[in-house]
Amino acid sequence: MATCEDSPLMFAETCNDTFYFLDTEYVSRSASPKTDLCPDAFRKGKQRPNSYWIQSMDQKFLVLRTSGNFEFEDRTTHDRGLSDCKFDIQIYQDSTEHTQPVMLYACINGQKMMVSCKNNKEVSPEPMNTSGLDIINETRHKALFRWKNISTGKYKFESTMYTGYFLAFEPLEDKPCLHKLILRPEPKDEVDESMVISVSNCKLK
Template structure:
């Protein structure tokens, strides 16, 4: 992934149930996985996804926890998601710019995944929810997916 200004970020660690990304180019193979759910996009035009990583042999999923927070929750990935809103479910929205996307919370409409610099360590970015209206431009909620 990359931030809105194309600064590459790589998953770094989970600390206090929050996901942290390093703005430096990482040497490790740790990746944030995007799990796509094909059946759940029937009511919207956007793909339903769950974001996760594996840490210490545990699947940790990015979940909305209120107050613009994203928490790391240990959970097995479901095969199907019957409901249209779930704390781990985001809607992947393609933007007109090449490889740019937004991840909208299924629980909190108009709130999107974004990065916020850590107050104690500016080289780390915390994964958070950012409020954005449909006519508002918020580049901090626009992400570029990288291979």
């Protein structure tokens, strides 16, 4: 196939039921041709997800409890090695933002339990098959967050479903020693440390 100037075209991808092609002369001139032609889409990164500990600023660990809730609690060195305390971070790519979209999930009995946003802006675990999420042709997704680096090992996670809302932790009313994972709007005139989350690679500890 060629253009009217007889420049051969190479198939690139499909997007929203449309076929896209690249000018091969452009490809030959470019070391890394841009093929992400859908600006309103997320694409899973090629790198395999790593396992991390997710901690609050007071060093409590994010845990997926048997009750089905995400909570922050103290963990012994031994208990940190349990699967309910390790979270994989899958990096995604898109063409509209500088901050990377990511998914967070724990693997429990072979099932991936995603950190997911509900319609009422609550956060809960949800089983999800990531193999069907290689490309998400949407501008937002309930399990996608943009992680923004604050300092070394410290991040804020903004929901793509609810712009301006970030993952945060707050004490349980009946058990102040425990904290639950929530979505919270970012304050305009102050720093909310409950939104600052520590991320450390399990393999490096």
